[in-house]
Amino acid sequence: MLNGNLIDLNDLPISEWNRIIALAQEIIKRPELYSEKCYGKILATLFYEPSTRTQMSFQTAMLKLGGRIIGFDDPQNSSVSKGESLKDTITIVSNYADMIVLRHPNEGAARAASLYASCPVINAGDGGHLHPSQTLTDLLTLSVEKGRLTDLVVGICGDLVNGRTVHSLIKALSCYRGNSFVLISTPNLRVPSYIKDIMSAAGCPFTEVDSLSEAIPMLDVLYMTRIQRERFTSEEEYLREKDVYRLDREKLMSARSDLRILHPLPRVDEIAIEVDDDPRAAYFRQASYGVYARMALLIRLTTPPEYPVAEPAPKQPLPHHCENPRCITQKEGYLPGLFTSGGDMLVCDYCDSRLLI
């Protein structure tokens, strides 16, 4: 069991990921068996920034399990999010609800919330940091569409330097054997070096390439993401390059017949609409799997553990401050300084950024 929260997928053992994915596949087959699993339970969806799709996905998941929903989605309009500390809101709402789904613009907000919640907290996005239910969705999609999470040649295309979902997916797939990566982007949008370290440490081969067309024929999976216009170094580069990273029917002609195309959505124009009808386009099905992944997650979080779960010993706060300006500790000053020591570095337990000491 999940020991109460899902903040970072890496808090859980791989065996638990597999359990959630297997449970989601069971639900897809026989949803009627699960339609009352959360009967009488309340899910609070606290969205400090709007993300209608994620919120609707969680709400649908809870409703399909027979549960009910409270929450807010409008930070401007909410008295909860104005003037009140995250601690107070979480303390109170966790007494109203059986589970909290939190979306927050600050990195580490979900970890902070979990310190005060008397119910499980699910991280539905904390700034650009983590979004574990998206990664579970991606893994479930591959499990269903490819039949396996191993021995896949995975192309990832778009903005690889800023992409939260991309980093999480690479980290997750590196935990399964036999996977390799083809990283497709402009030179200035390559994955950060710590992601390369993870692939290397896991023994996953990877290559970095500039051309989607050239990469496509060898792929089992193509994970498309959006490149925001402002990520290009100049308007000229944008105009020159944008079609290189746009998937259309022509580029697909050289692809394998069992390729599967994923996208975390929303897409703008990085996938041509003509691709939607191709059976290899899995991104809309992926959105549907997202509901099942979240149903499985909600069930696991409300199921008593099958084995004793050791409560982690509370950590001793340190007299340091995280220097990441987007870290939740910068906004909510009462939060204890919690760090994991790594050589001459401290890693912030909230936002994972590093502090030299």
Next chain:
Amino acid sequence: MLNGNLIDLNDLPISEWNRIIALAQEIIKRPELYSEKCYGKILATLFYEPSTRTQMSFQTAMLKLGGRIIGFDDPQNSSVSKGESLKDTITIVSNYADMIVLRHPNEGAARAASLYASCPVINAGDGGHLHPSQTLTDLLTLSVEKGRLTDLVVGICGDLVNGRTVHSLIKALSCYRGNSFVLISTPNLRVPSYIKDIMSAAGCPFTEVDSLSEAIPMLDVLYMTRIQRERFTSEEEYLREKDVYRLDREKLMSARSDLRILHPLPRVDEIAIEVDDDPRAAYFRQASYGVYARMALLIRLTTPPEYPVAEPAPKQPLPHHCENPRCITQKEGYLPGLFTSGGDMLVCDYCDSRLLI
């Protein structure tokens, strides 16, 4: 059965209108028989412009059938409605929900949505174009309050040139025998000529008059609507005319005792508050009937058809563009050009506007 959608009431045979109205009357009598009819089902209310009353009416209908609700009501705040195509949102949400209720500022949006939805779509208003559940509500109100939909002298008062509900009601009542219309408005707010053509073709007598007071004694039904101040040609005309089209207790003195007064609401001051307590004032009951009309509609849309329904053959897109600036095809450029040919005209399948070819 409704073959999946309710975009335009005229897509359905009159027999289906009667079925919905009859079912609604059954529900009014014995609501407890229907309280679980949509148990376990999810209705998505996607409101791209706010219409709290319509949204609450559909939500209440679904809840009274035991179903559940997801959706959004705040276009500014919704990431779904920002940047994402209607196609993508509908494709995804129709996999979450069992039915979609769509409100959209662009004409033809519901028809466009139905091209991509894998679940039934209900048009809850597409710009100034159609709003079929309001017309079903009006028909149910007359059925209950007058006991019939035939042989009625129906007065319609207010802005008859721009009134969407007025046009739909005239079209609908023209399908029943023996009805006649008294059209009460200023000369520049008369019904458009195509509406007169419909009444004439159906053999429904109609007269156009200026005075509510003079018209009132002969009416079985008075359908009041609002005239927006800016519809008058001048401030002087407004001040001179506004009381002419305002219903008050005095004007009602000459009315029949079995007159019924309807209004789609919200009213502003076109009906004096003193009229509310008159038993002939049916507009608040009409709002209640609206919930039952929608309950019947939701049941019909989720009931398997009793007879085989022929899927219409997909239409061949034409290389023309609708010229109506409010048409959804102007906003969502990927939509195929779908038209019905009529002589030297094409009629846009989305917004019903005409294109010369």
Next chain:
Amino acid sequence: MLNGNLIDLNDLPISEWNRIIALAQEIIKRPELYSEKCYGKILATLFYEPSTRTQMSFQTAMLKLGGRIIGFDDPQNSSVSKGESLKDTITIVSNYADMIVLRHPNEGAARAASLYASCPVINAGDGGHLHPSQTLTDLLTLSVEKGRLTDLVVGICGDLVNGRTVHSLIKALSCYRGNSFVLISTPNLRVPSYIKDIMSAAGCPFTEVDSLSEAIPMLDVLYMTRIQRERFTSEEEYLREKDVYRLDREKLMSARSDLRILHPLPRVDEIAIEVDDDPRAAYFRQASYGVYARMALLIRLTTPPEYPVAEPAPKQPLPHHCENPRCITQKEGYLPGLFTSGGDMLVCDYCDSRLLI
């Protein structure tokens, strides 16, 4: 039974308060016995100004009773609250729902709504006037935490001149025997004289003091509230005084071990975070009790009365106008002038303000 509404706690006999509090305590003990008490019922939460916490508390209460929810929370975005009279909205929504919870910026709005509603109306705050479910929450909190509502020395600290919850609590506790009050504030933020009259008439001793530190040792209960910065007469006074009225661990050292600290929340910094872990800090538990108080209230409002309830005779409107600019009658001009006469005064039935005649 409540005879349909909860507008002002003083509309109910004390025996009914005690019943609600006793029922809430039963629910706390065995919530599963009440989980279907409102099955099939619909609660409308009509929030004409945002109050996320109150709305979530009522929603949670209704969901825990098996009921369902419609409503709005965004006055800017709601077509219901724009242009439509309160009368029309209430008339319609009370036909959709089984109960209405109303929050409104104008004083007397809930009383006005109750004139037109065909279902029970609960006042969830009408401007600075009344908020009876908060007072029920406070009474339940004291019942559980102190085991009694009598013979309590109650300290109340903060802005005592403007505090709606403070006035209601004093009025309520004055109805139980043996209570006394220690009123802690700056001289210009003392309770109004009519509140002193109530305490005197009830035989409740009270003292007015400047210092929280000096008052604390004698208290059974400390009810903290916020002093808004702008309530101080000058910036110098604010800087000099703000710590005097801030509760921290040091001030608590001289307090009794069975003191209980309450706060209506949200708190800003009038209670130091270090106090949260003190077992005497009851304010987060108080928020939880609020859900149970509201569950009990919803049950009582939907339970048929055990004894015949005499409908009050309808009052004769008077040709006077309330002069309180925040009174709902100033905004909704059709409301009848309803007053209770008191000597040479009339007391407005909506907002309780006095009119010389």
